[in-house]
Amino acid sequence: MLSMTNVSKVFRTDLIETHALRNFSLEVKAGEFLAVTGPSGSGKTTFLNIAGLLEPYESGSYKLDGIEVTDLSDDARSKLRNEKIGFIFQSFNLMPDLNVYDNIDVPLRYRRMKAAERHERITNALEIVGLAARMKHIPAQLSGGQQQRVAIARAIAGDPKLIMADEPTGNLDSLMARQVMDLLEKINGMGTTVIMVTHDPELARRAHRNVQVVDGQITDFKPYEVRGATPATASMGA
Amino acid sequence: MFGYYMQLALASFRRNPGLTSLMIFAIALGIAVCMITLTSYRAAANNPAGERGEILFSPSLDSWDPENAYDKDDKSLAPNQLTYRDAKALYASEIPDRKIITYKTGDIYTRPDKGMDPHYIGTRMTSRDFFAMFEVPFLHGGPWDAKADEGPEPVIVLSKEENEKAFGGENSVGKTLFWKGREFRVVGVLDHWEPMPKYFDVNNGAFQDMEGAYVPFAWGPILELGSHGNTNCWKTEIIDSFQAFLNSECIWFSAWVELRTADKQQAFKEFMDNYVIDQKKHGRFPRPLNNYLYDVDGWMKRNKVVQDDNKAMLIMAFAFLAVCLVNTVGLLLAKFLNAAPIAGVRRALGASRRDIFWQHLTESGVVALAGGIVGGILGVLGIWALRAWYGRFVEEATRVLPFDEKNFVIVVAIAVCAGLLAGLYPAWRIGRAAPASYLKVQ
Numbered sequence: 074m075l076s077m078t079n080v081s082k083v084f085r086t087d088l089i090e091t092h093a094l095r096n097f098s099l100e101v102k103a104g105e106f107l108a109v110t111g112p113s114g115s116g117k118t119t120f121l122n123i124a125g126l127l128e129p130y131e132s133g134s135y136k137l138d139g140i141e142v143t144d145l146s147d148d149a150r151s152k153l154r155n156e157k158i159g160f161i162f163q164s165f166n167l168m169p170d171l172n173v174y175d176n177i178d179v180p181l182r183y184r185r186m187k188a189a190e191r192h193e194r195i196t197n198a199l200e201i202v203g204l205a206a207r208m209k210h211i212p213a214q215l216s217g218g219q220q221q222r223v224a225i226a227r228a229i230a231g232d233p234k235l236i237m238a239d240e241p242t243g244n245l246d247s248l249m250a251r252q253v254m255d256l257l258e259k260i261n262g263m264g265t266t267v268i269m270v271t272h273d274p275e276l277a278r279r280a281h282r283n284v285q286v287v288d289g290q291i292t293d294f295k296p297y298e299v300r301g302a303t304p305a306t307a308s309m310g311a
Numbered sequence: 312m313f314g315y316y317m318q319l320a321l322a323s324f325r326r327n328p329g330l331t332s333l334m335i336f337a338i339a340l341g342i343a344v345c346m347i348t349l350t351s352y353r354a355a356a357n358n359p360a361g362e363r364g365e366i367l368f369s370p371s372l373d374s375w376d377p378e379n380a381y382d383k384d385d386k387s388l389a390p391n392q393l394t395y396r397d398a399k400a401l402y403a404s405e406i407p408d409r410k411i412i413t414y415k416t417g418d419i420y421t422r423p424d425k426g427m428d429p430h431y432i433g434t435r436m437t438s439r440d441f442f443a444m445f446e447v448p449f450l451h452g453g454p455w456d457a458k459a460d461e462g463p464e465p466v467i468v469l470s471k472e473e474n475e476k477a478f479g480g481e482n483s484v485g486k487t488l489f490w491k492g493r494e495f496r497v498v499g500v501l502d503h504w505e506p507m508p509k510y511f512d513v514n515n516g517a518f519q520d521m522e523g524a525y526v527p528f529a530w531g532p533i534l535e536l537g538s539h540g541n542t543n544c545w546k547t548e549i550i551d552s553f554q555a556f557l558n559s560e561c562i563w564f565s566a567w568v569e570l571r572t573a574d575k576q577q578a579f580k581e582f583m584d585n586y587v588i589d590q591k592k593h594g595r596f597p598r599p600l601n602n603y604l605y606d607v608d609g610w611m612k613r614n615k616v617v618q619d620d621n622k623a624m625l626i627m628a629f630a631f632l633a634v635c636l637v638n639t640v641g642l643l644l645a646k647f648l649n650a651a652p653i654a655g656v657r658r659a660l661g662a663s664r665r666d667i668f669w670q671h672l673t674e675s676g677v678v679a680l681a682g683g684i685v686g687g688i689l690g691v692l693g694i695w696a697l698r699a700w701y702g703r704f705v706e707e708a709t710r711v712l713p714f715d716e717k718n719f720v721i722v723v724a725i726a727v728c729a730g731l732l733a734g735l736y737p738a739w740r741i742g743r744a745a746p747a748s749y750l751k752v753q
Contacts, residue, residue, distance in 0.1 A: 113510050124749040127746050127750070151662060152661070155661020166652075166656045166659075166750060182315050192691035239750075
């Protein structure tokens with residue numbers, strides 16, 4: 074599903090260079106649930122942004138679902154992102170003046186889908202996250218857990234092959250965090266690959282596989298707990 | 312996607328009504344000021360002769376003082392009026408297709424049957440070609456014939472407005488008026504006619520009222536009718552009779568000729584020069600040969616019908632619009648960058664830079680559309696206010712070049728174009744923003 078080989082990313086200012094990723098290599102197979110852990114500033118989010126085609130990188134190779142993305146135009150990257158990837162953020166990133174229905178509608182709009190198909194996908198996604206009754210609510214009228222479930226509905230509405238979750242439970246209490254994790258596992262169980270960045274070792278343990286990022290490189294390879302998923306491999310950065 | 316972008320634009324307005332109103336008002340104010348200034352400018356710069364302005368010419372001969380140029384600001388200019396002798400000499404030429412000499416006078420008119428109160432009517436002394444040359448519309452009757460010019464015959468053409476005063480607006484052709492102790496027969500009544508500027512007599516004021524009556528020129532010397540317009544003299548002369556006045560170097564006449572071909576225009580110019588060279592032999596025209604043959608545009612420029620102030624005002628109005636647009640650029644930039652985290656999320660959800668650019672450019676266009684509509688309404692109100700202050704002047708300008716639905720659409724289209732232009736940079740900036748930097752802090 075995802076294959077990064079020797080990917081490097083440097084952030085530059087006038088005074089300093091920060092190597093966010095150094096020869097980062099990782100493979101994630103289709104249907105896998107991968108947890109990426111590591112201390113703050115280790116490069117987890119940079120990895121997620123590059124993997125999500127939101128950020129360019131200096132060198133290396135990155136294939137998403139078999140497509141080499143390095144030289145793709147912005148339009149092609151955006152299309153690929155829209156069709157293949159669903160994002161879930163720590164702070165939900167819902168649009169405050171759009172209701173639940175319209176928030177979920179956003180990625181479908183950029184896919185230029187017809188209204189009827191969009192409606193079907195939105196209602197299905199809301200059924201999956203259990204918020205069908207709240208489609209006319211605006212985010213401010215929902216609890217944190219409900220907002221994150223809306224974000225999950227938005228991520229899955231386009232039926233992506235890959236879900237990228239950046240600290241998806243970071244702003245939630247333990248009960249709601251558990252509900253969100255249950256949902257992610259449910260989505261993964263439906264065949265969608267999930268990559269989750271987290272600080273929480275408890276949550277990481279619920280993934281098939283756990284990789285740790287330190288100083289822009291994968292430093293640890295923990296055996297995944299097989300829960301019926303296809304085994305995957307991770308390679309150390311060179 | 313355009314419909315979706317429109318929805319997003321309206322949602323954005325609801326989110327920031329104050330800022331949006333400010334932008335709309337900035338564009339509206341710039342558009343309104345431009346509209347009002349442009350209306351007043353085009354009133355002054357309008358060429359009411361249209362295409363005929365290219366074949367109508369006003370001759371100008373430098374008969375002035377050898378020691379002092381006629382125009383102290385531009386010494387190359389010849390006087391803008393003619394002496395009686397020179398006007399008559401030019402009128403005698405057979406080269407023009409049509410020709411007139413003319414001046415402005417006036418006096419008290421009455422009706423023989425005492426059916427009207429005696430009152431002053433500004434009167435233009437001219438010849439029959441006047442009506443054809445300047446395409447004067449008639450309501451009743453028509454111009455007098457060539458014989459009436461030569462006689463002269465006591466005939467008169469009334470303006471629509473004077474006909475209403477004298478005869479209650481009825482067809483008065485064949486009826487008579489008393490003027491200067493003589494009975495004049497009405498041969499024609501004009502329809503409303505008020506070219507702006509009054510290009511055939513700009514030296515008496517390009518925006519003066521039209522005359523109420525038109526009488527054959529030859530009655531001027533017979534009835535000893537002096538000018539009710541500008542008269543300028545430079546030479547110390549003994550003027551002890553009207554005839555002496557006519558023979559003096561004082562200028563108070565205008566001449567116009569219609570010359571339909573370049574050959575005729577050249578020939579008439581040569582005729583003017585030859586006439587002056589000949590007159591020099593008789594001790595006249597002491598200045599160097601300096602004659603001009605102006606078409607209508609040239610005549611209005613020569614007489615500075617469009618004042619430099621008008622041009623400066625127009626430039627300032629457009630500069631003001633530019634300032635308004637620059638302010639709008641700033642406001643749009645502030646608004647868009649403030650919403651950059653949302654654009655970042657949209658990028659993460661699949662929007663391309665192009666999508667984000669067009670979304671925000673659409674928002675700029677909608678702001679500009681609203682600004683154009685509000686500006687158009689403000690502009691119309693402003694023009695009404697101008698009418699209230701300057702009345703006929705602006706009214707005539709808006710009649711000649713009416714501010715109708717079509718022009719309103721043009722103004723709104725200009726506003727939209729200007730708004731889109733103003734929105735280009737902010738939309739481009741927001742489109743280029745790196746989405747990843749906003750996703751953690753949104």
